[in-house]
Amino acid sequence: MDTERIVGSLSMICCCFLALATAVLPKTDVASRIGLFEDHGDVGNVLHRGSVKFDPAAGTYTISGSGDNMWFSNDEFQFVWKKVTGNVTLAADIAFEGTGGNPHRKAVLMVRQSLEPDSVYADIARHGVGLTSLQWREEKGGTTHEVQANVNAPARMRIEKRGDYFYMFAGTRGHMQFAAGSPRIPLKAPFYVGLGVCSHDKDRIETAVFSNVDLTTSQPEASPHTTLYSTLETVSIQSGDRREVYTTPGRIEAPNWTPDGKSLLFNRNGRIEKISIDGGEPQLLGTGFATQCNNDHGISPDGASLAISDNSQEDRESLIYVLPITGGTPRRVTARSPSYFHGWSPDGKTIAFCGERNGAFDVYTIPASGGEETQLTRNAGHNDGPEYSPDGRYIYFNSDRTGLMQIWRMHPDGSNQERVTNDNTNDWFPHISPDGRWMVFLSYAKDVTGHPADKDVMLQIMSMTDMKPKPLARLFGGQGTINVASWSPDSKQVAFISYHPLPQ
Numbered sequence: 001m002d003t004e005r006i007v008g009s010l011s012m013i014c015c016c017f018l019a020l021a022t023a024v025l026p027k028t029d030v031a032s033r034i035g036l037f038e039d040h041g042d043v044g045n046v047l048h049r050g051s052v053k054f055d056p057a058a059g060t061y062t063i064s065g066s067g068d069n070m071w072f073s074n075d076e077f078q079f080v081w082k083k084v085t086g087n088v089t090l091a092a093d094i095a096f097e098g099t100g101g102n103p104h105r106k107a108v109l110m111v112r113q114s115l116e117p118d119s120v121y122a123d124i125a126r127h128g129v130g131l132t133s134l135q136w137r138e139e140k141g142g143t144t145h146e147v148q149a150n151v152n153a154p155a156r157m158r159i160e161k162r163g164d165y166f167y168m169f170a171g172t173r174g175h176m177q178f179a180a181g182s183p184r185i186p187l188k189a190p191f192y193v194g195l196g197v198c199s200h201d202k203d204r205i206e207t208a209v210f211s212n213v214d215l216t217t218s219q220p221e222a223s224p225h226t227t228l229y230s231t232l233e234t235v236s237i238q239s240g241d242r243r244e245v246y247t248t249p250g251r252i253e254a255p256n257w258t259p260d261g262k263s264l265l266f267n268r269n270g271r272i273e274k275i276s277i278d279g280g281e282p283q284l285l286g287t288g289f290a291t292q293c294n295n296d297h298g299i300s301p302d303g304a305s306l307a308i309s310d311n312s313q314e315d316r317e318s319l320i321y322v323l324p325i326t327g328g329t330p331r332r333v334t335a336r337s338p339s340y341f342h343g344w345s346p347d348g349k350t351i352a353f354c355g356e357r358n359g360a361f362d363v364y365t366i367p368a369s370g371g372e373e374t375q376l377t378r379n380a381g382h383n384d385g386p387e388y389s390p391d392g393r394y395i396y397f398n399s400d401r402t403g404l405m406q407i408w409r410m411h412p413d414g415s416n417q418e419r420v421t422n423d424n425t426n427d428w429f430p431h432i433s434p435d436g437r438w439m440v441f442l443s444y445a446k447d448v449t450g451h452p453a454d455k456d457v458m459l460q461i462m463s464m465t466d467m468k469p470k471p472l473a474r475l476f477g478g479q480g481t482i483n484v485a486s487w488s489p490d491s492k493q494v495a496f497i498s499y500h501p502l503p504q
Helices: 001-034
Strands: 041-043 051-057 062-064 075-083 086-098 106-112 121-127 130-139 146-153 156-162 165-172 173-180 191-199 206-218 225-235 242-249 255-259 263-268 272-276 281-284 303-309 319-324 339-344 350-357 359-367 384-388 395-399 406-410 426-430 436-446 456-461 469-477 495-503
Touching: 051 075, 051 130, 062 075, 062 191, 062 225, 062 272, 075 130, 075 426, 086 106, 106 156, 121 156, 121 165, 130 165, 130 173, 146 165, 165 495, 173 242, 191 206, 242 281, 303 339, 319 339, 350 384, 359 384, 359 395, 384 426, 406 426, 436 469
Parallel strands: 146 242, 339 384
Antiparallel strands: 041 075, 051 062, 062 206, 075 191, 086 156, 086 206, 106 121, 106 191, 121 130, 130 146, 156 165, 165 173, 225 242, 225 495, 255 263, 263 272, 272 281, 303 319, 339 350, 350 359, 384 395, 395 406, 426 436, 436 456, 456 469, 469 495
């Protein structure tokens, strides 16, 4: 009997140890079943439970998820994840299983602050119809925004978090290209990185297979070798959603939207180029001898002429010229330099510009046909960026006469100068919408002097009714982002340039 008691006691002890081991091991066991990731589960209140199957031999992750959507302020999806810190790169080939279902079902590569449904996050979402976009939520419980890439149904996608910025790449294995503009979204360490699927239909489960998955992390550090990319984007003023028109290595600047709404102009390497609003390859606009055009140019109200600022002549300081919108020989407008174009009067007869005279930057006007310039500002400090309101009642401009650079306005003869913005940022380049209801402008941090390139900046939008600005887009940019008028003719969108210094 004593022997039996001893054996029984040992059996009980073994069972306790086994139970304890079983309680501890599932985490490790789950990790071994889902490859590079630690765990998985449904985010949000899904109706049907999702699942993940990892095939170690094939290296594939088959993820099934339900969920009503991943949008607005709430997400519902199946997520397989790992907690990380620092910089992150996650790439995968993605293919949906089956046909049908909601055309906006999503398979995503995601970086997320928490597992709460209203968490801050950024992801690359491949939709069922092939739409591919970089989506994000800037603040907990905030609205989701996106940049739609100008690429459809890529076989492979990659998301990169570098510091506070997120980058999207698309293509095939071995041939990935930078594909879209990058939002700025600060995350607190640690955070989650992983793969997800949302059916976009609460009553349905959808499945996607992620293969050739690569996940790397590193601590943030400055890269000694980078390549600058520029992305020409449009942003909806109602939703804040963005769309990629054109991405290219190097620097392009200052888009103008053509009056017919079909094309955009921008400058690159001293020349003016034109591109379809739907993307494609830009076409060079003939500007004759003017081969050092800078980022101050604009289209006349009737759409027939283009004003440019060019540095190619005389003392190589900027002069203003006018030429046909289809290209041609420029006609000189300003006699003195440097002069930088900024705006046409609504009747197309007058040009407003910024000129440096005797070391001071002030606002001037001059007949578009040429003639004598008229000085409108004489205050201490820097006065720049003049642009007429569509009704011709005001010229809006930016001035640092009170300390920070702020937006001001005055009558076209220079009278009744009054301050428009009163915030804690340096505000540049006011642009009034064609319907006169809105103003967009570029804001730098208060410690930034001038309007340099390659800074953390913000596009702000202000209703001309309540005169209260609010953020429209946060990006890496500055000089070249939105120097000149870039509204769509219907006043619903704005074009701008974002910049991306990517490691080689």
